Amino acid sequence: xxxxxxxxxxxxxxxxxxxxxxxxxxxxxxxxxxxxxxxxxxxxxxxxxxxxxxxxxxxxxxxxxxxxxxxxxxxxxxxxxxxxxxxxxxxxxxxxxxxxxxxxxxxxxxxxxxxxxxxxxxxxxxxxxxxxxxx
Amino acid sequence: xxxxxxxxxxxxxxxxxxxxxxxxxxxxxxxxxxxxxxxxxxxxxxxxxxxxxxxxxxxxxxxxxxxxxxxxxxxxxxxxxxxxxxxxxxxxxxxxxxxxxxxxxxxxxxxxxxxxxxxxxxxxxxxxxxxxxxx
Amino acid sequence: xxxxxxxxxxxxxxxxxxxxxxxxxxxxxxxxxxxxxxxxxxxxxxxxxxxxxxxxxxxxxxxxxxxxxxxxxxxxxxxxxxxxxxxxxxxxxxxxxxxxxxxxxxxxxxxxxxxxxxxxxxxxxxxxxxxxxxx
Amino acid sequence: xxxxxxxxxxxxxxxxxxxxxxxxxxxxxxxxxxxxxxxxxxxxxxxxxxxxxxxxxxxxxxxxxxxxxxxxxxxxxxxxxxxxxxxxxxxxxxxxxxxxxxxxxxxxxxxxxxxxxxxxxxxxxxxxxxxxxxx
Amino acid sequence: xxxxxxxxxxxxxxxxxxxxxxxxxxxxxxxxxxxxxxxxxxxxxxxxxxxxxxxxxxxxxxxxxxxxxxxxxxxxxxxxxxxxxxxxxxxxxxxxxxxxxxxxxxxxxxxxxxxxxxxxxxxxxxxxxxxxxxx
Amino acid sequence: xxxxxxxxxxxxxxxxxxxxxxxxxxxxxxxxxxxxxxxxxxxxxxxxxxxxxxxxxxxxxxxxxxxxxxxxxxxxxxxxxxxxxxxxxxxxxxxxxxxxxxxxxxxxxxxxxxxxxxxxxxxxxxxxxxxxxxx
Numbered sequence: 001x002x003x004x005x006x007x008x009x010x011x012x013x014x015x016x017x018x019x020x021x022x023x024x025x026x027x028x029x030x031x032x033x034x035x036x037x038x039x040x041x042x043x044x045x046x047x048x049x050x051x052x053x054x055x056x057x058x059x060x061x062x063x064x065x066x067x068x069x070x071x072x073x074x075x076x077x078x079x080x081x082x083x084x085x086x087x088x089x090x091x092x093x094x095x096x097x098x099x100x101x102x103x104x105x106x107x108x109x110x111x112x113x114x115x116x117x118x119x120x121x122x123x124x125x126x127x128x129x130x131x132x133x134x135x
Numbered sequence: 136x137x138x139x140x141x142x143x144x145x146x147x148x149x150x151x152x153x154x155x156x157x158x159x160x161x162x163x164x165x166x167x168x169x170x171x172x173x174x175x176x177x178x179x180x181x182x183x184x185x186x187x188x189x190x191x192x193x194x195x196x197x198x199x200x201x202x203x204x205x206x207x208x209x210x211x212x213x214x215x216x217x218x219x220x221x222x223x224x225x226x227x228x229x230x231x232x233x234x235x236x237x238x239x240x241x242x243x244x245x246x247x248x249x250x251x252x253x254x255x256x257x258x259x260x261x262x263x264x265x266x267x268x269x270x
Numbered sequence: 271x272x273x274x275x276x277x278x279x280x281x282x283x284x285x286x287x288x289x290x291x292x293x294x295x296x297x298x299x300x301x302x303x304x305x306x307x308x309x310x311x312x313x314x315x316x317x318x319x320x321x322x323x324x325x326x327x328x329x330x331x332x333x334x335x336x337x338x339x340x341x342x343x344x345x346x347x348x349x350x351x352x353x354x355x356x357x358x359x360x361x362x363x364x365x366x367x368x369x370x371x372x373x374x375x376x377x378x379x380x381x382x383x384x385x386x387x388x389x390x391x392x393x394x395x396x397x398x399x400x401x402x403x404x405x
Numbered sequence: 406x407x408x409x410x411x412x413x414x415x416x417x418x419x420x421x422x423x424x425x426x427x428x429x430x431x432x433x434x435x436x437x438x439x440x441x442x443x444x445x446x447x448x449x450x451x452x453x454x455x456x457x458x459x460x461x462x463x464x465x466x467x468x469x470x471x472x473x474x475x476x477x478x479x480x481x482x483x484x485x486x487x488x489x490x491x492x493x494x495x496x497x498x499x500x501x502x503x504x505x506x507x508x509x510x511x512x513x514x515x516x517x518x519x520x521x522x523x524x525x526x527x528x529x530x531x532x533x534x535x536x537x538x539x540x
Numbered sequence: 541x542x543x544x545x546x547x548x549x550x551x552x553x554x555x556x557x558x559x560x561x562x563x564x565x566x567x568x569x570x571x572x573x574x575x576x577x578x579x580x581x582x583x584x585x586x587x588x589x590x591x592x593x594x595x596x597x598x599x600x601x602x603x604x605x606x607x608x609x610x611x612x613x614x615x616x617x618x619x620x621x622x623x624x625x626x627x628x629x630x631x632x633x634x635x636x637x638x639x640x641x642x643x644x645x646x647x648x649x650x651x652x653x654x655x656x657x658x659x660x661x662x663x664x665x666x667x668x669x670x671x672x673x674x675x
Numbered sequence: 676x677x678x679x680x681x682x683x684x685x686x687x688x689x690x691x692x693x694x695x696x697x698x699x700x701x702x703x704x705x706x707x708x709x710x711x712x713x714x715x716x717x718x719x720x721x722x723x724x725x726x727x728x729x730x731x732x733x734x735x736x737x738x739x740x741x742x743x744x745x746x747x748x749x750x751x752x753x754x755x756x757x758x759x760x761x762x763x764x765x766x767x768x769x770x771x772x773x774x775x776x777x778x779x780x781x782x783x784x785x786x787x788x789x790x791x792x793x794x795x796x797x798x799x800x801x802x803x804x805x806x807x808x809x810x
Contacts, residue, residue, distance in 0.1 A: 029299010164704010351587035537614010621722035
């Protein structure tokens, strides 16, 4: 099994609802370092899972709606806590949609899955892994 | 599948028995950077695998018996080499016990497994992965 | 010349005023990884610039007023842009005050200066360096 | 399941064929940070998957044919693009051969698999994972 | 004294002349992680040394002539070894020219100097520091 | 001003004397990541401060007496606390002696100074900087 990973980052504000979050219930923020991994059992004719440059461009574009935003105002997150796990799933699902559209240059059926990791600090991160059918 | 990871570290002395270890048979030491990953298929009602702050606290507490210690004197390691692999399993098993007690705030049945990684230097590390039933 | 450095982090929300900042004029946030360096020409009788554990505690305490906060509401930053540079100076000045009070366990006259670095992402950071007299 | 990982690096020149690669079709180069992971369900009598020092030596030796080379001239890569994915597979297959020869000190049947990751920059990497039978 | 730093990277091929370089006399390559630091005694009216976004854009542009290139063919390096030190000076001198042209948005006289660091691997890097008058 | 830096690491045991050190008074250990920086105003005829490979070899050799050792038994540290600061000075002084002997391939007078940094964990490190005359 092969995989490729590209990394980018976004800087957002948000707050979390629930006493378990303690001071993180206040409006605060984060630099999320975002890693997106694409997996495939076989390489394409160019010898890649997907082109790293193309993957970086697609990840950058899919992060654009989050970039320099207050996630408490994001309709896509209405009624949900924008935890690191939830954001990882949101990004993975958006990337899966782009794969389904062919934006990565290979049919979705040629890829085995996606993993998205969001690092919120040097000591804490979360991941979401999914296949490439319906979420 | 979701996961969250928290990171901490401990500074210990120890020695290893066996000619394969060469100079590491002498009493020396290590800073182990410890990463503990908790996996779950579903998020809880707060939108998390487990709260990152709570996970960090539990990891810190479970590392306390190792912190600033000579592992050659640790009864829990008597008769065993305190290799990076063995220490990863020790920490993972202790975390699994805490999960079983409910210390992470979710029933063990809601979680799928634990991975513990110990980085002993920038160029060497070991991991142990286990489920959340009996070790 | 000797120095010691300790590292911590805070997660904050803020916005910046000025067209030069482009999308960072919107309310967003950051994880700031904060490094505080203390310099001294001579070690004390214990063989340290200042004790690393004590330095870590003082840095953690001085970051507390920023932790999980919206800096746009911080009176200490009223009328100023909370740029990475300005925050580095704020933290350095607060640490200098603590040094002047003896919180690091050595007289300020025994130390030569402080450098505070705030890393806002893997690709951008800022530092402020000062002596230990009046700011 | 246990694993151990060792890290090394090589500095190579190469070019890629295919319009998808854009400017990377030109002769350029890379520092590849190479991580090799060995997996085993059980530890050996010394308490290790394989000795980290031995694993580091074997990885270093297997990277030697790539070190300070122009990969466009490497017969092992003739007719192939030396993409990060292809290089990860090449290194993994060579390590698997060494395991089969007993160079890691355990029979191949005692190990479950190998993962090789090549990091070509702080924002892009690729991995190849395989078992320890025939490639 | 304040400073800001931005980071980028380039992937190049080159060879070095001189027996001291051993195998690095062969055509090989490197991923250079490039950090450019700008220093100023005072912040501007926006509260910055220079805007981090603008600094990142200027650094990216000045690295463009090196990106995905064989440095052995670069006229700017004719008759010189393209060592990490020489490349750090080349980049610093080009940034100094851009500062002199006002590309960073502040007069050169408001800045105190530039430091450029090129990291060629996790274990080796070089820096060049200069003022902002003639090189 | 130019500089080059090489990085290596050692794993040692030790204990510290003095109540300020709290639990670090017990026998424990550390992985020290060691960075040695050499500074020069001018490059030599090969275009380097000193050759990075040679610098790496010299650093590795000078760390050998510490490698896999209990520093409490090191005569060079008798009567001293082996704090991170003291170890940084020890390594810097030994490197300065090697420079004076010509081991780096340039006369000491051609170099301006040495900085040695020891990182004991991801959140704490110490440095010592000196010239190249008598310590």
